[in-house]
Amino acid sequence: MTSSTPSTPQAPRNDGEAIDWANVAVETTVMLRLQEAPPVAAARSRRRDSSTLAARIDAVKRKCATGYSCGASCISMSKVCRKAPGAGPAQQKMKRILALAEPGLAIPATAAPSEQTAEPKQAQPAPAAKAAPAKGYDVAQEFEQSTEILGETMTAAVKLTKGPPPGVVKKGRIGENEAEILGKLADSGVTPQLLGVSITGKFSKGIGTVLSANGLLAMSQMKGVPYEALQFTASDKEVVKASEEYVRVRKKIHSEGVAHNDMHPGNFFYDQKTGKGGLVDFGLSEIGYRGALLEALGTLDGKDFQAKRIGISKDQSPMIAKLSSNIDRVRVRMEKEHGIKGEMPSLRSSKKKVDAYLGSLSDDQARRLVAAIYEGL
Secondary structure (H helix, E strand, O other), X not given: OOOOOOOOOOOOOOOOOOOOOOOOOOOHHHOOOOOOOHHHHHHHHXXXXXXXXXXXXXXXXXXXXXXXXXXXXXXXXXXXXXXXXXXXXXXXXXXXXXXXXXXXXXXXXXOOHHHOOOOOOOOOOOOOHHHOOOOOOOHHHHHHHOOEEEEEOOOEEEEEEOXXXXXXXXXXXXXXXXXXXXXXXXXXXXXXXXXXXXXXXXXXXXXXXXXXXXXXXXXXXXXXEEHHHHHHHOOHHHXXXXXXXXXXXXXXXXXXXXXXXXXXXXXXXXXXXXXXXXXXXXXXXXXXXXXXXXXXXXXXXXXXXXXXXXXXXXXXXXXXXXXXXXXXXXXXXXXXXXXXXXXXXXXXXXXXXXXXXXXXXXXXXXXXXXXXXXXXX
């Protein structure tokens, strides 16, 4: 099979202008369409050989034309090409996410025989219909068509989309549990509603113990304003109300066995009109009551350093004083009933540290301790 020699792509400009990668398929490190500072763009330009880059782009685009890619992020003609998931844990996680986001998604028939292995012995339960995203919602198209950027970080860009339905789309690193948890907490009232997800890369080690992969995640827009903005504009009384709502939101997700792991003032939204709050950005979240227990225990003592940034204390209100008292009682109970004592690991600690502290505490035992922390709140 012959193909014409690909044209050399224009090198990134180094004058601070946003780099448009809409029609460029490259490695995951340059997948995002981010606005780079001049030194970064210049450095990337120097270390790339344009002919090598052109050949790589051409090769990946030809794979895109078959509807199958080698696993690298691949965007061509507004169509996202996915690698057929294999049989390993990360690949099975990808299968579940894709099934949640796009019911009926067919695995490409061009996958290598080695990847078409048997399903694991214990099949994952199908997500409830109420958590299914909107049908026909093209996540990649919504992101590319939007010009309203809500925010950008080193790992993702977030845009406001018109839909229907309207919402926001995050493009970049997607946590291994992110879409699954939005489905799990769909009826909680404290998270955005999942609209669609597209995983375009392989899961790999990210921050802490959570894996992540390149992709796009669409969700509804959270009402209210971030707490970090509220604390500078609202009255002291309103800030206390927001702090109490923050505790209630933590109770809801912890009671469902979810640890957010990133509940800082920018990820907690509070609506002053309704008095209701919610959380965004579940990219570092984990499923399991052991993790939820540790996050709940660290609410006031600084072990959850993100909660510390909220600045709540037991002196703010009777409700938060009650939480502090409950945590003290649970710590005593953990030592008496389960022999758990010593220095508690901080947020996002390694699995080794968490296991060394919690020992053989079961998930069900952790669930009962979480309930005791939030009893009466």
